[in-house]
Amino acid sequence: MSRLSLAEAQRVLDELKRNGHVFASKRSADYMAVRRELEAKARELFIRKGGRPVNDYPHYMTVEACSWIKSWYENGRELALDIDEFDESSISFTYGDLFPTMRFKDGKSYRGNVYTKPEIFRLIQTFGLSQAWNADGSKGPERYIEVQIWDDAVVGKYIGQRDLH
Secondary structure (H helix, E strand, O other), rough: OOOOHHHHHHHHHHHHHHHHHHHHHHHHOOOOOOOOOHHHHHHHHHHHOOOOOOOOOEEEEOOOOOOOHHHOOOOOOOOOHHHHOOOHHHEEOOOHHHHHHOOOOOOOOOOOOOOHHHHHHHHHHHOOOOOHHOOOOOOOOOOOEEEEEOOOOOOHHHOOOOOOO
16 A cells, blocks of 8 residues: 555545445544554664665565454455565564554553564564464554565565465
């Protein structure tokens, strides 16, 4: 959605809202503006840590499967990629979804930051996979670990494939 113009993205969101039966239909009117602001912040933080994003906006995935995200879509599917396929300078991580990670002010040490691959592995050792300890969301907004993929090189091989499981 971020690669679309604001007008095009708003048309897509409006259509999702009209249909009303997917998670994205519940998003606020300012969703795209906030999303772009947070993506710019994540990109800048990643660059400060030595990241070399190619794209202005990332593709999104999660570390390990998350059944909750699959439920957002009519025909949600999973695509498992080996993290070692990616150049480390092209992927960043947040402990939780980018929105609450950057916006919640609850004092948790992993808020407000993006992480490199070695850093997120240390956080996982410390806190575990959030989809394992918070699958139902009762312990906070972190229900998965998000991956921001800042280069099309790897995911480009898979976009448009229909044989995802």
